[in-house]
Amino acid sequence: MHSVLLVDDEISIVNGLKSLIHWEQYNFTITGSASNGTKALHLVKNSLLKGIQSAYDLIIMDIRMPGLTGMELIKELFEIGYKGKIIILSGYGEFDYAREAIKWGIRSYLLKPIDTEELLDVLIEIDSEIREEQQQHQLITNSRTILRNKTLHKLMVSGINQIDELNSILTSSSLENLLTGNRFCVCIVSYDDYALVSSEEGSSTADDAKASIVNILVQEIESVNQGYVIELENALIGILLVQRHNTGISMREIIQATSKTVQSKIQYSCSMALGSQQQDISQIHRSFLNALKVMNYKLAVGKGKILFYDDFNWLENTNFLLYQWDFQILLQAIKENDSVQIELSIDRFIMNASSKSWPLEIVHSQIVLFFLELASIVNNAGGDVCDLFDIDLILRKTYMNKSLYELKLFIQKNCQEIGKWYEENLSINKSDKMISKIVAYIETNYNQSINLKTISYDFKINPVYLGRLFKQHIGKSFTNYINEQRIQQAVHLLKNTDYSVTDICRMVGFNNINYFYQKFKKEYGVTPLEMKRTSQD
Structure with missing residues (x-):
């Protein structure tokens, strides 16, 4: 209007x-x-x-x-x-x-x-003019936004080193105020549940959720002139933080506050990785790469956390050619739950570190790298890292242990536990049994508030992996299967009881009456109320 x-x-x-x-x-x-x-x-x-x-x-x-x-x-x-x-x-x-x-x-x-007719003629013309002006304004705004985002994407992802090119591109993209900045830092935001939502509810739903996260970030960052927000590929969003003078608030504090706001407004998990701070605008790309590096450790520290490059930069400063632990044999022994080989591999590492007088901080760093790699492998195998072992606690205890013998026992205990998990969950027969247990659980608990995330938590398995495994065994997605179970029970109640449609919707586990009607009609071609009336005739 x-x-x-x-x-x-x-x-x-x-x-x-x-x-x-x-x-x-x-x-x-x-x-x-x-x-x-x-x-x-x-x-x-x-x-x-x-x-x-x-x-x-x-x-x-x-x-x-x-x-x-x-x-x-x-x-x-x-x-x-x-x-x-x-x-x-x-x-x-x-x-x-x-x-x-x-x-x-x-x-x-x-x-x-x-004259009424004369007034109406003028209003109709003005309405048309305003609409056309609004469309033109929107087109111009969209074009500027696209150009701005392309420039920001190039700054972050590809890098611009030529000063003349940089000045020209920033000016044409209405980003010339970046030239007045004296500190820059890239933060990468990962929408952790993107793959899960895409597989269960469709890519459009996942993209809509990602867009809502972007809108919150724009409000938190751009509206207060602290930087810029752009969408990156798949589950990632980029934030370019810009400081032009000492505001008294560090970039770390800005991201911590932003993370709290995002997590309070959405139901999905978001991880953040803050790269290195740079004083030269041409080095924004380096900050982006460093943010990507630490985001790789997201699986180890758990979803919904903030990772800071400054906390991991010892990885760049250590000469690992002098102190290197080849833990591939140990990883393979864990996958095979070979307790003897697990113990031998750890013994070799400890003896090597002792005989060559490795500094204790180097031993600690090698153990940290090992556990980060183990967490990534377990996650890719379908395990829920946060449920299987507390990586934060492991990292803290690694630095607390000061003797090589204590470290040996500590590593051995955790490796044996993960080896047992591999044996219990990752054989073909074991996965068949697990899916059978999950199906049985659904059939008796379909009326409860259960979904892929809650089931995966109960069975200690990665939800995305479980979704793929479930569809592979059952032939349909988890969401579709549980909806079918609920709708079948709803049909029974509609035909054989006097409960209202609203009560039946709630009794079989649907939280939204409109969603219930939509799924029911798609399955049977009639609404629940129509079926109830037909059965009563």
Whole structure:
């Protein structure tokens, strides 16, 4: 709806205009009125001060008013930046005034008494003009946004090293204010449940959820002039933090506060990785690469956490060629649950570190790298890392243990536990049994609030892996299977009980009546109520 402000010192004219036509039928709504030009100017000024450019899309005003006349009001409106349309009302003896007003770009003028058909013709034309202007404005805005995002993507992902090229690209993309920044840092946001939602609810649902995360980030970062937000590939979102002076708030603190806000507003898990801070705009790409590096450890520390490059930069500063533990044999022994080989491999590592007098911090760093690699392998195999072992606790205890013997026992204990998990869960027969248990669980608990995430938590397995495994064994997705079970039970209750459709919806586990109706009709071609009535006839 286009908003309208009526301005006339005669209240009968204002009231007459309000009731003359059904304004909403022509996409207009009267949102304000003023009895003179001074009051009208005050209303428009207030809206512009609040940043509302289109508070009044159309002003209909009398040409002659006490105090500030129509002509004086028109001049004042243009001077303060009013961009809307204006229609003036005039008598036959005021045509010279009307003609002068049109020179100022006034859209139209109407003679008193106002002819309804003439007013409608003008409104229809103005409605068309406003819509076309809005479309053009949106096209321009979209083009600028696309160009801006392409430039930001190039800065982050590819890098721009040539200063002349950098200045030219930033200026053409309306990003020249980046040139005034003195500290830059890239943060990568990972929508952790993207793959799970895509597999269970479709890619469009996952993309919509990602878009809502982007909107929150824009509000938190861009609206307060702390940087820029762009969508990256798949589950990733990029944030370019820019500081132009010492604000008293570190980039780490900004991301911590942003993470809290995001997690409080969405039901999905988001991890964040903050790269290295750079003082040169041409080094933004390096910050991006460093953020990617630490994001690789997301699986180890758990979903929904923040990873800071500064906490991991010892990985770059250590010469691992001098101190290297080849733990591939140990990883294979864990997969085979070979307890003897697990113990031998750990013994070799400890003996090697002791005989070559490795610094304790190097031993610690090698053990950390091993557990990070183990966490990644377990996750890829379908295990839920957070449920199988507390990687945060493991990392802390690694640094707490000061003797090689203590470290040996500590590594051995955790490796033996993961080896048992491999043996119990990853053979073909074991996966068959697990899916059978899950199916049995669904058949007895279909009316509870269960989904792929809750089931995977109970069975200590990665939800995305479980979704693939379930579909491979059953031939349909987890969501479709549980919906079928619920709908089958609903049919039984509809045909054999007097419960209402709403009660049955709740009893079989659906939380949303509209979703229940949609799935039911898709399956049977009729609504639940229609089936109930048919069964009662």
